[in-house]
Amino acid sequence: MIPLVKNEMIKMIKKKRFYVILLVLVVLVPMFAYAQLKVSMNSQEKYGDDWRRQVQQGITDNQNSLGSDRVPEEWKKYRKIYIQQMKYYLEHDINPQQTGGVSFTREFLNNAATLFIPLLIMGVGSDIVSSERTTGTVKMLLTRPIRRWKILLSKLITLLMFVSLIVVSAYVICYLISGLFFGYGGFNMPVLTGFVLNGAEVDISGVHAVPQWEYLLMQAGLIWFVSITVAMLAFMVSVLVRSTAASIVIMMAALIAGNILTNMASAWTSAKYLFMVNLGLTNYLAGSPAPIEGMTLGFSLMILAIWAVCSLFVSFLVFTKQDILN
Amino acid sequence: MTANNRVVGEQQQTVLSVQHIKKKIGKKWIVQDVTFEVKAGEIFGFLGPNGAGKTTTIRMLVDLIRPTEGKIQICGYDVQKQPEQALAYVGSIVENPEVYTYLTGWENLEHFARMMPGVSTARIAEVVDTVRLGARIHDKVKTYSLGMRQRLGIAQALLGRPKLLIMDEPTNGLDPKGIKELRVFIRKLAEEGMAVFVSSHLLSEIQLLCDRVAIISQGRVLAVGTVEELIADGTNYVVWQLEPRAGGEALLIADGVRLVEDPDNVLDVAILAGMGDHAIVTIMSPDQIANQVSRLVKQGISVESVQKINPTLEQLFLEMTEGEGIE
Numbered sequence: 001m002i003p004l005v006k007n008e009m010i011k012m013i014k015k016k017r018f019y020v021i022l023l024v025l026v027v028l029v030p031m032f033a034y035a036q037l038k039v040s041m042n043s044q045e046k047y048g049d050d051w052r053r054q055v056q057q058g059i060t061d062n063q064n065s066l067g068s069d070r071v072p073e074e075w076k077k078y079r080k081i082y083i084q085q086m087k088y089y090l091e092h093d094i095n096p097q098q099t100g101g102v103s104f105t106r107e108f109l110n111n112a113a114t115l116f117i118p119l120l121i122m123g124v125g126s127d128i129v130s131s132e133r134t135t136g137t138v139k140m141l142l143t144r145p146i147r148r149w150k151i152l153l154s155k156l157i158t159l160l161m162f163v164s165l166i167v168v169s170a171y172v173i174c175y176l177i178s179g180l181f182f183g184y185g186g187f188n189m190p191v192l193t194g195f196v197l198n199g200a201e202v203d204i205s206g207v208h209a210v211p212q213w214e215y216l217l218m219q220a221g222l223i224w225f226v227s228i229t230v231a232m233l234a235f236m237v238s239v240l241v242r243s244t245a246a247s248i249v250i251m252m253a254a255l256i257a258g259n260i261l262t263n264m265a266s267a268w269t270s271a272k273y274l275f276m277v278n279l280g281l282t283n284y285l286a287g288s289p290a291p292i293e294g295m296t297l298g299f300s301l302m303i304l305a306i307w308a309v310c311s312l313f314v315s316f317l318v319f320t321k322q323d324i325l326n
Numbered sequence: 327m328t329a330n331n332r333v334v335g336e337q338q339q340t341v342l343s344v345q346h347i348k349k350k351i352g353k354k355w356i357v358q359d360v361t362f363e364v365k366a367g368e369i370f371g372f373l374g375p376n377g378a379g380k381t382t383t384i385r386m387l388v389d390l391i392r393p394t395e396g397k398i399q400i401c402g403y404d405v406q407k408q409p410e411q412a413l414a415y416v417g418s419i420v421e422n423p424e425v426y427t428y429l430t431g432w433e434n435l436e437h438f439a440r441m442m443p444g445v446s447t448a449r450i451a452e453v454v455d456t457v458r459l460g461a462r463i464h465d466k467v468k469t470y471s472l473g474m475r476q477r478l479g480i481a482q483a484l485l486g487r488p489k490l491l492i493m494d495e496p497t498n499g500l501d502p503k504g505i506k507e508l509r510v511f512i513r514k515l516a517e518e519g520m521a522v523f524v525s526s527h528l529l530s531e532i533q534l535l536c537d538r539v540a541i542i543s544q545g546r547v548l549a550v551g552t553v554e555e556l557i558a559d560g561t562n563y564v565v566w567q568l569e570p571r572a573g574g575e576a577l578l579i580a581d582g583v584r585l586v587e588d589p590d591n592v593l594d595v596a597i598l599a600g601m602g603d604h605a606i607v608t609i610m611s612p613d614q615i616a617n618q619v620s621r622l623v624k625q626g627i628s629v630e631s632v633q634k635i636n637p638t639l640e641q642l643f644l645e646m647t648e649g650e651g652i653e
Binding site for chain 2 (some may be wrong): 015017136
């Protein structure tokens with residue numbers, strides 16, 4: 001098995017796909033960091049060093065909008081939750097908007113977890129099997145005295161290793177680059193977590209502060225889990241679809257559809273069983289409301305796990321049985 | 327391995343045995359009933375027009391496609407049930423030699439070497455030498471010409487010292503010199519005891535190269551035998567050019583000579599080229615030619631040319647498949 005994995009690793013590296021992903025990160029992160037820098041410079045101008053005044057202003061603005069009939073009920077729910085969280089921060093004298101390399105990394109990956117990271121994962125996952133079929137090299141692979149499931153397993157192991165590497169690289173690159181803008185500190189800054197949402201109310205009984213590094217670790221674990229699930233789905237599509245382009249389009253459509261559905265905060269509750277709307281695991285950590293009633297961290301983890309296991313099952317079943325006709 | 331075979335006293339050991347394989351794809355039977363055997367040290371040709379089921383059959387030999395019915399054994403191992411044992415004896419190039427173009431030739435060979443037991447670096451160097459790719463082996467495959475890729479394909483097939491070498495249309499994309507080299511090379515491999523299975527739609531190639539052939543058309547094997555045997559069964563054709571044509575033709579018919587209605591379907595077009603409509607193609611024994619000539623001359627018919635056509639595989643093939651598309 002080790003020689004097979006070695007083969008796959010060599011191919012993955014020589015295809016230079018991984019370097020492209022690193023390059024994307026290196027190009028994009030400074031853009032976001034610069035935007036963030038502008039935002040904090042603006043509020044600096046407006047509020048000076050008084051972050052309490054800024055948070056208070058945010059609370060007041062949101063409270064005012066609650067009275068308005070023109071604001072949809074859905075939005076009001078979000079705003080109520082936001083107000084409660086901000087109040088909690090004020091009471092505990094913690095600045096939620098404090099900038100720094102570590103805070104930026106946390107915020108960036110929070111936002112990247114549902115679409116950006118999965119897209120990067122697809123970059124390596126979508127063509128891991130289909131490219132062998134597109135180029136015809138699959139014939140060379142499968143005419144060796146090796147069972148097909150072993151060949152597929154070696155590809156899966158390689159994919160999971162690269163997925164882990166991508167998640168780690170995203171953190172490292174993000175931290176290193178944003179540090180240039182905001183400084184490299186902030187590991188011990190307290191971050192609040194443990195908000196439990198009950199409808200429109202926030203249950204703050206479980207809220208506690210954790211050092212930011214610990215928060216980052218928990219966040220990384222969740223992002224890794226999401227990434228693994230997306231990788232396994234991409235892997236299945238890659239086995240089922242012969243063309244790499246088609247396989248990328250299918251996965252991308254699914255991910256974007258998930259993002260749209262999430263934003264619709266849909267009344268269609270059974271959508272919560274779709275994997276795409278369950279990718280926002282980090283939101284549970286930050287205390288943002290779940291897109292659909294009844295979703296919890298445990299629920300989402302389970303749904304993702306079920307999707308991942310099913311796609312593995314399908315991948316192996318199809319790959320070991322199918323006729324290679326082209 | 328040749329030495330071993332001699333000790334056992336079985337110089338003609340069966341390496342590949344294909345028994346009544348059939349394949350249905352969708353509702354269509356692509357391969358209807360194919361049976362043949364290939365023995366150690368022989369070059370076996372697999373002939374058929376495009377779409378006859380050649381490639382499907384070859385893919386079944388190397389476990390890329392599962393036969394709907396029938397059994398394939400390589401060195402006594404069932405390809406479907408024991409692929410790990412059976413495929414260890416096979417080197418193959420299915421259609422084009424598709425290798426990883428973003429790797430160098432050497433990296434490609436290393437890649438495939440890791441997938442089979444007991445292939446050392448020395449062995450890789452040895453096959454590189456055999457196919458004479460030494461000068462460019464460390465270049466990326468994308469910079470290779472088709473002929474070089476073809477040779478790299480052969481190199482990877484030879485890595486595991488196979489007992490059976492399967493080549494699908496090996497002459498595709500090679501120039502005449504390359505084809506000749508390949509022929510010499512394959513002959514050498516067979517002399518060393520390897521069984522070589524070659525598919526082609528180019529009959530002249532096969533005739534020059536192969537010891538035995540199977541002719542396949544529309545998913546069925548029409549004939550299996552040595553090239554000599556098959557040709558011996560072929561019909562003897564004699565092509566006449568007579569003046570006046572009509573008179574001569576009438577005389578030949580009167581003497582019971584069979585005329586071929588549609589010669590394009592049974593003869594190589596090259597033979598008839600340049601004769602136009604004047605050619606009269608007949609089926610008759612060559613020893614009757616002298617008699618017929620003197621008869622015709624006596625009747626005042628001038629004989630411009632008489633040509634005896636030696637039967638070829640191509641002719642035989644055209645007869646069997648009744649002029650079905652063939653190049």
